[in-house]
Amino acid sequence: MDQKDISQAVIGRLPRYFRYLGELKDTGIERISSQELSERMKVTASQIRQDFNNFGGFGQQGYGYNVEYLYNEIGKILGLDKTHRFVIIGAGNLGQALGGYINFERRGFIFSGIFDVNKDIIGKDVRGIKVRSMDELDEFIKANDIDIAVLTLPKTGAVEVAERLASDGIKAIWNFAHVDLHLTNDIQVENVHLSDSLMKLSYNLNRNTSENDVF
């Protein structure tokens, strides 16, 4: 349970394993070898075995891996067996899009509140939840056992809001604002810088590199 120091490179691959295993499971496939999985996923079998062995042995020599078992185990490692309540801060298009994305619920992420400063948006309904005023934020976080805050607001407000959230005791921030947040290490930050991603695409498009990442 308390495996230490797994590299972020490994963690970053877990969701993709989880996705492939879920698909295999849905197709009714019961067992798979690292070799077979490596062909489907276009990674080396060696990497697959190394990755899984960071968390202890999930397989069986001579047999391979049981798909459903492995799927569940990776889900647990990712914390998907637990429930996480999140709020969205910034009810613009992106905030509303994320609030509306029902698949998060399936993984245990519960959309619990959405906030904005704009009076025209406050009171509007996003998948059954009314947009609240930012004035209610701190109290709401504390009263509703919120783990995760999703920042979908302009970068000008993001740093200040992140600090408020920190003092409200939030555990993790999913940051879509185009700014780096520097918080204490007990608050996890995951950045999604969409324009960075687009620039990367732009680079590769212009160079037309032939060696490109498979996933």
Place this chain on the structure above:
Amino acid sequence: MDQKDISQAVIGRLPRYFRYLGELKDTGIERISSQELSERMKVTASQIRQDFNNFGGFGQQGYGYNVEYLYNEIGKILGLDKTHRFVIIGAGNLGQALGGYINFERRGFIFSGIFDVNKDIIGKDVRGIKVRSMDELDEFIKANDIDIAVLTLPKTGAVEVAERLASDGIKAIWNFAHVDLHLTNDIQVENVHLSDSLMKLSYNLNRNTSENDVF
């Protein structure tokens, strides 16, 4: 101009350099040393110099780097001095959010069309552009010099659409659908798997790792 084989790790850092340099420029700072920049960005000065030197020398010994010059050069490397026309496929919340994001235009990415299969959405206006039927897609791509397609549709349709786009001659796909696209190497694919990102956050949140990535 034809620097070869720059690693994706380096490319992935360029947009962040670009952002910091843009901010420095806007604050009126004219020169910066790798040391100073490294402190602001929380990376090593050595990495900064190595990264820049992949593209030739942008600095001057004893002086450092000229902020505006470096900013412009990195912009050029990323292809931001060129214009790229893009279409969005899937006019749901996320598609509309990306269509509405005007900052892309500032970097040369021109929102040129948006498509959907849903009759209730077709004809709707997204930042001055009417949602078109998917029936018009192929002709539109060919007739309007479209470089990039943004896939914001359910994964069930994504693979098929990607293949259509490939035969229409698209150069790059920014893929938000939760599926891996396997296309020929002359088409660049950049994936933004939001749920993967959220799962990564979930892992780190549950482990509360102390060593976390700074950006």
Place this chain on the structure above:
DNA sequence: TAGATTGTTAATCGATTAACAATC
């Protein structure tokens, strides 16, 4: 048991950091 495939150690590769000579 024999065959298959994992778990794990060892080898390789690539990326990051350190060091310093070149030079502005």
Place this chain on the structure above:
DNA sequence: TAGATTGTTAATCGATTAACAATC
């Protein structure tokens, strides 16, 4: 010129791949 700081080579570190003994 002396000081500062790059550009670049060398050293280190970490991640990936290969190999194979363990074992189901």
